[in-house]
Amino acid sequence: MTAVALCLAAVATLLALALAGGFVAATSFGRALVYGGTLALSLLVLLVAGDALLVGAAGETLMLPLGLPWVGARFHVDPLSAFFLVVVSLAAAAASLYALGYGRHERDPGRVLPFFPAFLAGMILVLVAADAYTFLLSWEFMSLASWALVMAHHREEQNARAAYVYLVMASFGTLALLxxxxxxAGPDGHYAFAAMRAAPPAAGAATLAFLAALVGAGSKAGLAPLHVWLPLAHPAAPSHVSAMMSGAMTKVAVYAFIRIAFDLAGSPDxxxxxxxxxxxxxxxxxxxLQALMDNDLKRVLAYSTIxxxxxxxxxxxxxxxxxxxGFPAAAALAMTAAxxxxxxxxxxxxxxxxGAGAVLSATGERRLDKLGGLLNxxxxxxxxxxxxxAAISALPPLNGFVSEWMILQSVLLSPSFPxxxxxxxxxxxxxxxxxxxxxAAACFVRAFGIPFLGRPRSEAAERAGEVDRFSLAAMAVLAALCLVAGLFPGQAIDALAAATDLAVGAxxxxxSSMPWxxxxxxxxxxxxxxxxxxxxxxxxxATTASTIIHRFASGAVRRAPAWDCGFPDSSxxxxxxxxxxxxxxxxxxxxIAFVVEERIDMPRPGETRPARLELRLGDRIWNTLYRPLIVAVERAAVQLNRLQFLTIRQYLGVVFGALVALLVVLATWP
Structure with a gap:
């Protein structure tokens, strides 16, 4: 079977797992079936996509008699889609392995198990779609499946609000992509990507398509100022779903933008x-900056995704x-870095x-100030x-350093711009x-140090224990990948050659052939x-310093209280x-970046009550862009609500006026 056929077979099996998950969700067998099956299918897609990426040749296009009769559904795997299939399937395999243990703590598995494989199936369909109709249909399916997962804990008010905001932004993004x-597609209405590629649009249409793709894909990826849904939705979902949304779904959005802007929109401007x-x-x-300010561990990670x-x-x-x-070598460097x-x-x-999910399952807490001492x-x-x-802080020799260093290398080539x-x-x-x-380095010193170092700040943190073996195995695999990709970046760069060539032509x-x-x-x-x-x-x-300190320093043991900055309080x-x-x-x-309100309540001399500091942080983008828009929509809805109470004559008048307006538009259309 070809790569695209194997991917579609995996999608069909994932949808069957989703259907089965609805019937056996309440049993431990159901958890093992769904997550174990998703793990196996993710590994299959990973192998197939990895082979297609390394081979670099575009496979055949598979057309199925689905969707619109005169359009059909086209599917194709080329090096660009193969790379993103590798990213998505790797993240899904790790999340499935993690969920085999983490899923035991799920309060309502019936709201998670049916939609988890469906979510993965939607992402795979987006990546293998080869026409606009199939792409948008798969995009909406992916969005609705992830929305259902965000709504898994719907009884919590904040989660319901997060799901609503996410659904509105997802619909807006789909409209922009449409x-x-x-x-x-142009006046001839060619929906297939191959036809769009063969007949690129005029310059004006290409510019508008580029901007619409930036808005549509950017809203799903979490680009500012379209990011407002992300710090709400990602923490609301179960932790393995949060990892899928942040690690995989945002990359599907990046793929959508690259496909439109670099592949289908014609010559660049x-x-x-x-x-x-x-x-x-x-x-x-x-x-x-938002990640540095927030006190919720999962929301810190969500802001870091932005x-x-x-x-x-x-x-x-x-x-x-x-x-x-016209600098193909520099374009290849920047695209490879991205x-x-x-x-x-x-x-x-x-x-x-x-890791955040492990902390949550062990302590029941996500707030940084309720944690502490978890490393012991x-x-x-x-x-x-x-x-x-360390990897997300771009510290060598881990993988985050390599890609950010390459982005900065692209900046150093900017004087060559004409x-x-x-x-x-x-x-x-x-x-x-x-x-x-x-x-980012300061942010994750805080995000790691506050929960794991120091003394426990709550009884929940003091009673915490290590999580299950499945969760630890998933984290161990990803930690090893961070190290391997950082130590051997040349192999990873060479593996991206075919995808980069498709995107920028170089x-x-x-x-890999370079010395050392x-x-x-x-x-x-x-x-x-x-x-x-x-x-x-x-x-x-590190080994030399440790050896010198332990070998040549004083061997005497001296025990004394830890330095307390002059305040001997063990609290x-x-x-x-x-x-x-x-x-x-x-x-x-x-x-500049936030709306900050600080209120300090200092006791007067002689009063024994403690001083209090109240801090409120607001999102300036939400307050200046989205809140006025919401108010305007609500006011318009109130005014339009009057249309429900018109008489039959008034309704006929409205219909007649609309008909006349449409005829005028058609008569004056160039």
Whole structure:
């Protein structure tokens, strides 16, 4: 069987699992059947897609008599879709393995098991769709399945609100993609991607299609200012679903944008790279600042997804600009960096969501200030979370460093742009990427240190214990991938050659053949990196320092109380909290990026009551963009509600007026 046929067979089996999950959800057998079956099918798709990616040749197009009679449903696997199938199936396999243990704690499995395989099936269908009708139908199916998973714990008011906001934004994104495909189809109405590719639209239509794709795919990916649903929906879903949404579904949105903007929209226009770079850099800064301020562990990870998706779109912006300027080697570097960061984010963000789920199942708490001291009680989870935190902070020799370093290498090539607008904008975007990386490191020092170090801040944290073996195995696999992809990045870069070639018409030179497993994105004389040597150096330095300290330092044992900063109080409340950690950054950026309200209640001299600090953080984008829109829609709905109470004569008048208006439009249509 061909790759596309195997993928469709996996989709059919996943839908059968979803149907079976509705009948056996209440049993342990049902959990094993659904998650075990999803794990096996994910591994099958991973192998098939990996083979298609490495071979690099486009397979056949399979057409099925489904959907509209004169359109049909076309499916195809090329290197670009194969790469994203690898990302999605890897994240799904890890989530399925994790859910075999984590699913035991699910309060309402009947609302999760039927939709989990359906969600994966929808993502696979989007990636193999080869015409606009099938793509949009699969996109909506993916959105509705994920919405049902967000609504799994629907009795919680915040979850119902999150699901509603997510559904509205998903519908808005689908509408934008519908407009993009309508513009690409042209007057002849060719829905197949091959026909769109063969007859690219005019410049004006291509520009509108590009912007519509940016809005439609960006809303699903979590680009600012379309990100408002993401920090609500991702924490509301079960943790393995949160990992799938953050690690896999956002990458499907990235695929949708690449497919439209780089493959179907015709020749690139350098001016379109400007909004792409600005939105990407702004998303990175806004996402990491929001993550630094929040006190909910899962919401911190959700905001961090906005940051990393912003970095991916920065790479895509540089790839688009270099391609328009006629620099294929630089475009290949930027596109490779974007794709590699998409893969890396899927790995370490899934790992971090698994760790957050382990903390939640062990303690029942997600708030940072209710945790603490978990490293002593959950050592394996703490170790894996530390690896994920270091990887997402772009620390060598882990995988996050490689892709962010390559994005910065793309920035260093920006002086070659012939347009002064891009020459000026590119360094500013590079500074934004550097600021984002620095703030991300501070964010995950806080996100790891507050829950895992120090003393327990609650009884729940004090009673915590290690989680099950399935959850630990899933985290161990992803932690190992973070290390392997960081130590041997050349192999990962070479694996992306076919996908990069399809997107920008060029790929980076072979990196695997370089000596000492180094990589040189531009040239060995300009920049190079060797993850293996860096890792060996770090290991040898740490081992040497530890040996010298233990061998030559004083052998005397001295026991004394820990330094308490002059306040001998053993209460955990004297420790650094999440709010106190982020206070300096909040004071610097709070008035710009947030709506910050601080109320300090100081007791008068002689009063024994404690001082109190009340802190309220608001989203400036929500307050300035979405809240007025919601108010306007509500007012319009109230006014339009009067149409329900018209008389029959008034209804006939409205219909007659609408008919006259349509006839006028048709008569004046050019």
């Amino acid at each position: 407009v993009a495909f309508a513009l690409l 350098w001016r379109l790279a400007i909004p792409l770079l600005i939105v990407g850099a702004a998303s990175g800064i806004i996402g990491v 940051e990393n998706i912003g970095l991916v779109f920065v790479g895509l912006g540089f790839a688009y600009a270099f391609r328009a300027a 794709l590699l960061h998409a893969f890396n984010h899927a790995v370490f963000k899934s790992l971090l969501f698994f 009680r959950m050592p394996a989870t703490g170790l894996f979370m530390l690896v994920g935190a 347009q002064w607008t891009l020459k000026i904008l590119a360094p500013a975007v590079g500074a934004g990427v550097a600021l984002t990386a620095a703030l 790929h980076m030179p072979s990196q 497993l180094s990589i040189a994105p531009v040239a060995a004389s300009r920049s190079s990196y060797n993850g293996l040597l860096v890792g060996v150096f770090i290991l040898m330095s 955990p409340s004297t420790q650094y909290s999440g709010e106190s950690f982020s206070q300096p950054i909040r004071r610097v950026f709070g008035r």
